[in-house]
Amino acid sequence: MSSQAFSLLHRGVQEAIFKRGWKELHAIQAETIPWIIEGHGHLLISAHTAGGKTEAAFLPIISTLANNPRSSVQALYIGPLVALINDQFERLETLCSDVDVPVHRWHGSASATEKRKLRDSPGGILLITPESLESNFINYGKHLRRIYADLKFIVIDELHSFLSSVRGVHLRSLIARLVAATGCNPRLVGLSATLGDPNHARSFLAPDAPETVKLITGKGDLTLQFGIKAYLHNESKDLGYLPRWHIGDLYNTLEGLTTFQAKEKYPLHSVLQNDPDDSQSVTTDELDDIASHILHRCKDHTNLIFGNAKQSLEVLADRLHAAVKSSGSLQDPFHVHHGSLSKEVREETEAILKSGKPATVLCSSTLEMGIDIGSVWRVMQLDAPWTVASLRQRMGRSGRREGQTARMCVYSRDDSPHKKSSLTDLLFPKLLRAIALAELMFSRWLEPHDGDRFHLSTLVHQILSCLRETGGMSSEALFSILINRGAFRKVSKRMFLGVLSSLGECHFIEQIPTGELILAPEGESVTANRDFYAAFASSEEFIVRHDENEIGKLQSSLVPPIGEDIILGGRRWRVIDVHSTCKTVFVSVSEGGKAPLFRGPGGEIHNRVVDEMHIILSSDSEIPYLDGAAQTLLKSARAMARQSGVLSAGFIVRDNSIQWFPWLGTRGFLTLELQARCSGIATESDILSITYRNTNFQQWQEHLSLIGCGERTALELAKHMKIKTFEKFDETIREELLDETNSRDRLDLASASSIARKTLFHAKSISHS
DNA sequence: GACCTGCTGCGGCATG
Numbered sequence A: 001m002s003s004q005a006f007s008l009l010h011r012g013v014q015e016a017i018f019k020r021g022w023k024e025l026h027a028i029q030a031e032t033i034p035w036i037i038e039g040h041g042h043l044l045i046s047a048h049t050a051g052g053k054t055e056a057a058f059l060p061i062i063s064t065l066a067n068n069p070r071s072s073v074q075a076l077y078i079g080p081l082v083a084l085i086n087d088q089f090e091r092l093e094t095l096c097s098d099v100d101v102p103v104h105r106w107h108g109s110a111s112a113t114e115k116r117k118l119r120d121s122p123g124g125i126l127l128i129t130p131e132s133l134e135s136n137f138i139n140y141g142k143h144l145r146r147i148y149a150d151l152k153f154i155v156i157d158e159l160h161s162f163l164s165s166v167r168g169v170h171l172r173s174l175i176a177r178l179v180a181a182t183g184c185n186p187r188l189v190g191l192s193a194t195l196g197d198p199n200h201a202r203s204f205l206a207p208d209a210p211e212t213v214k215l216i217t218g219k220g221d222l223t224l225q226f227g228i229k230a231y232l233h234n235e236s237k238d239l240g241y242l243p244r245w246h247i248g249d250l251y252n253t254l255e256g257l258t259t260f261q262a263k264e265k266y267p268l269h270s271v272l273q274n275d276p277d278d279s280q281s282v283t284t285d286e287l288d289d290i291a292s293h294i295l296h297r298c299k300d301h302t303n304l305i306f307g308n309a310k311q312s313l314e315v316l317a318d319r320l321h322a323a324v325k326s327s328g329s330l331q332d333p334f335h336v337h338h339g340s341l342s343k344e345v346r347e348e349t350e351a352i353l354k355s356g357k358p359a360t361v362l363c364s365s366t367l368e369m370g371i372d373i374g375s376v377w378r379v380m381q382l383d384a385p386w387t388v389a390s391l392r393q394r395m396g397r398s399g400r401r402e403g404q405t406a407r408m409c410v411y412s413r414d415d416s417p418h419k420k421s422s423l424t425d426l427l428f429p430k431l432l433r434a435i436a437l438a439e440l441m442f443s444r445w446l447e448p449h450d451g452d453r454f455h456l457s458t459l460v461h462q463i464l465s466c467l468r469e470t471g472g473m474s475s476e477a478l479f480s481i482l483i484n485r486g487a488f489r490k491v492s493k494r495m496f497l498g499v500l501s502s503l504g505e506c507h508f509i510e511q512i513p514t515g516e517l518i519l520a521p522e523g524e525s526v527t528a529n530r531d532f533y534a535a536f537a538s539s540e541e542f543i544v545r546h547d548e549n550e551i552g553k554l555q556s557s558l559v560p561p562i563g564e565d566i567i568l569g570g571r572r573w574r575v576i577d578v579h580s581t582c583k584t585v586f587v588s589v590s591e592g593g594k595a596p597l598f599r600g601p602g603g604e605i606h607n608r609v610v611d612e613m614h615i616i617l618s619s620d621s622e623i624p625y626l627d628g629a630a631q632t633l634l635k636s637a638r639a640m641a642r643q644s645g646v647l648s649a650g651f652i653v654r655d656n657s658i659q660w661f662p663w664l665g666t667r668g669f670l671t672l673e674l675q676a677r678c679s680g681i682a683t684e685s686d687i688l689s690i691t692y693r694n695t696n697f698q699q700w701q702e703h704l705s706l707i708g709c710g711e712r713t714a715l716e717l718a719k720h721m722k723i724k725t726f727e728k729f730d731e732t733i734r735e736e737l738l739d740e741t742n743s744r745d746r747l748d749l750a751s752a753s754s755i756a757r758k759t760l761f762h763a764k765s766i767s768h769s
Numbered sequence B: 001g002a003c004c005t006g007c008t009g010c011g012g013c014a015t016g
Helices: A004-008 A011-019 A027-037 A053-066 A082-095 A112-120 A130-148 A166-182 A198-205 A244-264 A269-273 A286-297 A310-327 A343-355 A388-395 A429-442 A456-470 A475-484 A493-505 A521-528 A607-618 A628-644 A666-678 A697-708 A714-718 A735-745 A749-768
Strands: A043-046 A073-078 A103-106 A124-128 A153-156 A187-192 A214-217 A223-233 A302-307 A334-337 A359-363 A378-382 A405-415 A509-511 A517-519 A541-546 A549-555 A565-568 A571-579 A584-589 A651-653 A658-660 A683-685 A690-692
Touching: A004 A027, A011 A053, A011 A082, A027 A043, A027 A053, A027 A214, A043 A053, A043 A198, A053 A073, A053 A082, A053 A124, A053 A153, A053 A187, A073 A082, A073 A130, A082 A103, A082 A124, A103 A112, A112 A130, A124 A130, A130 A166, A130 A456, A166 A456, A166 A475, A187 A198, A223 A286, A223 A429, A223 A628, A286 A310, A286 A378, A286 A405, A302 A310, A310 A334, A310 A359, A310 A378, A310 A565, A310 A571, A334 A343, A343 A359, A343 A549, A378 A388, A388 A405, A388 A429, A405 A429, A429 A607, A429 A628, A456 A475, A456 A493, A456 A509, A456 A517, A456 A521, A456 A735, A475 A493, A493 A509, A493 A735, A517 A521, A541 A571, A549 A565, A607 A628, A651 A749, A666 A683, A666 A690, A666 A697, A666 A714, A666 A749, A697 A749, A714 A735
Parallel strands: A043 A187, A043 A214, A073 A124, A073 A153, A103 A124, A153 A187, A223 A405, A302 A359, A302 A378, A334 A359, A378 A405, A541 A584
Antiparallel strands: A509 A517, A541 A549, A565 A571, A571 A584, A651 A658, A658 A690, A683 A690
């Protein structure tokens, strides 16, 4: 070990490095050590998951603390997951074994003794979640100054998971309050593997001077094996309904697919059909083909299969278990891991992954973040995700070390053409999205973070927290700590006062004669609940139990009746009892079953992704990573797009309606729908197009002209939104304020107006010719 | 048309 950086470290830290048998420091560690030890400013470290980021930050931090011990927490590590904190706790304890720097942890599963010990004699490093830091303000407000008086560093792990999220704004607010309460001036260190524009992360760490944040990035690109395989759902060969010019293309498509499926077919279909209890799932479909493909490729190594919906993962796991059973194999390598499974079930799966035995885990975003699960051979993705960031993050789980190969396969499923197929369906939009996301990922584009949102729900959360912490504050003091010096700088004084009056109206807060604001009965009750610590919303759930074991959870509105079967954790269960009082569903092992529904709020697709779909449709260039079926479907979609006119003009004029493909992301699309609603035009939408009912070409052009000239404000449009509350405390905020935030956060007037002007230009040229 | 994350303090009792 000859590095200059190494010589800067404390002797005890050097000792710990020798004990671990490290021969060299990683490049990012050698670069980080002097920057931290010599006392420069904030820092952002971006490198692969296994690139040694944690050590890069903590080797010099521990050295600094060891040279200057204080009776205050000197370094905070903030992690998004309890499991991650437990992982890192062990690593840091090893690093600190030869120096006198205590390591503490504080989260919901940490013991009361651990927490008391930290409170009684604070010092060294504390690993904590944002919610537990919040609990410090609520329960130990008076002790904050003592516990954190000499705080020097705040390390935020998986920083990308906090950028522009409710949880991230919450965290920023807590850090600002901590600085205000203690007068300390900590240096911030952000760690992340997936950063789009580093400037957003810089602004998160230092909103007033983002340019001062030093960026250290890991080197070394990965070799990548990437492929997209296309499948059709509910295959049908009835083509009599299609326009004549298209039949040839589509026959090619289906011929191609039939051969393709026959070649890949695994004898799963006969097994399922022989099962008398299984009348609901006897049909062979595209999922069986996908299962068979996976089965052949996942016999060895550690693999992850990501999905977008828990339900689809459960169904696929069930098919894979059945396929293993029918193959006569005693070893079933398939496991399920998602947020609705119990901690015990998930920990068991994590242990199998860590053991290094061959295992393939079907998971949602629960395994996206850096829990150490060892090396992943291949990542698969069932259906394209919604964002490039998600595709990138998931791909990064494979081939995590330099020199390794990252392998990823996306299984894309579209509806098979049938008599009632819409034009949108015939463009195979899910395959298009998969290709668009991949193209953007290869071009190193990621969705930008939206730092301009108001986050009024989280502001409400922090107002309540401040009043709980202090017992009462003036509105000026609240404004100063949360807005002027805090995380809600986009909120104006007028909006802030509006939020305060809203809270008064619903009895969350009240004003006492001195002018101070205090919690009113509703506010007292909300903040006394354990559920309060998190700033994000959560729904009521029932626990699913089999004998003494907790299997997982179901949304309370979606609990099936007694006697019905469900699939959970990739296994089949029958509901034998439901206890509403203790919110528990009791189950026994069963043979039948269908996967339960889990309902979420839906996501957001960026303009750039939809634009890329349009570019791919317009182009003739070959996409090398598509399988035969995907190539055939893309060829067919391109021909369909060209001949139907949705590329050039973007619209199709019918007898009494117009179908328009505006090629906009979620916000712009919703803006166009609201424009029509404001004008009293009835519309129907699918994922790519809006159809204007009972509208002739002339009327539609007038409507476009109105959108194009931007006469209606976004606020006017937001007033017509059907759903207006999205986050935890939105219900407490006046409608007019919600309209104002929704107009900023959920609509895109500029893109909608711009595309309306362009389309109107095309429409006029057609009218003239 | 989706996913994920998080979480007290205290009284009472048994044990060493």
